[in-house]
């Protein structure tokens with residue numbers, strides 16, 4: 001029997017599919033995981049004992065970079081956030097939710113605006129303007145049908161994952177960039193009527209030197225585990241401005257000599273971002289996700 005290392009690319013009915021040197025091998029987790037309550041996740045680097053005559057066993061999970069979403073993806077190095085221009089309508093509050101969440105998780109994000117073919121050029125110009133604020137914050141922004149050159153960007157062993165609302169076009173994008181994917185996609189009306197995600201499980205697809213994950217796990221974001229006093233750190237422009245606030249730990253509310261409030265009044269910080277900061281504060285203080293996201 002042979003010990004090898006691989007990456008978990010899918011979970012199927014209690015089995016773990018592990019990619020080992022370009023081949024996918026079906027494995028079963030050792031009983032030890034039940035005892036330790038540790039569970040392998042898609043994206044985990046694992047050690048497998050291959051048995052050509054019997055069962056292949058997943059023996060050990062190697063240390064993780066992170067483990068995010070529900071269902072979870074492990075070792076996520078970059079998120080490709082799909083935001084639709086329409087169906088569902090573009091919304092900066094949604095965009096800010098995702099950016100805040102992934103900033104908190106310390107994961108880099110690129111933004112992809114889908115369904116630009118369904119809007120007028122005036123509408124597109126307006127969205128470009130709104131998104132230019134985010135570009136200035138340092139987020140790469142792509143517009144459909146942009147040449148993303150994802151394959152070149154995904155480096156050796158990196159795991160990128162798609163995120164975004166149900167119906168935003170994650171699986172559609174994946175199918176365009178990874179020919180082997182063939183993920184099911186579904187018209188938004190159906191999605192809204194049934195309140196169901198078309199993509200129901202996490203799966204990794206080989207792309208470039210690494211993988212791109214499709215998952216339903218990052219469509220609704222829970223911000224309530226973020227500490228209220230830390231929230232401003234995850235609005236990157238607030239974080240840099242706060243160095244010039246008079247008070248350390250300034251929450252940028254009513255404090256005197258607050259640089260965030262000054263920049264807001266001067267139009268350097270977006271009013272909608274600030275409003276979303278207040279909204280997320282209320283949400284965290286209340287300890288529950290607002291109804292419109294359920």
Ligand SMILES: Nc1nc2c(ncn2[C@@H]2O[C@H](COP(=O)(O)OP(=O)(O)OP(=O)(O)O)[C@@H](O)[C@H]2O)c(=O)[nH]1
Pocket residue numbers: 114115116117118144164165166167168169170171172173184185186187188191196197198199200215216219
């Ligand atoms: N016109 C147009 N339609 C698109 C575009 N991207 C996606 N769609 C359509 O939008 C619908 C939803 O797309 P999906 O790729 O299934 O969305 P998803 O984000 O994977 O949704 P879930 O799996 O439910 O999370 C499908 O009918 C797609 O054909 C686009 O750029 N232009």
Ligand SMILES: [Mg+2]
Pocket residue numbers: 170171172183184185198199214
């Ligand atoms: Mg999908």
Ligand SMILES: [Zn+2]
Pocket residue numbers: 242245246250251252253255257258259260261
């Ligand atoms: Zn302040």
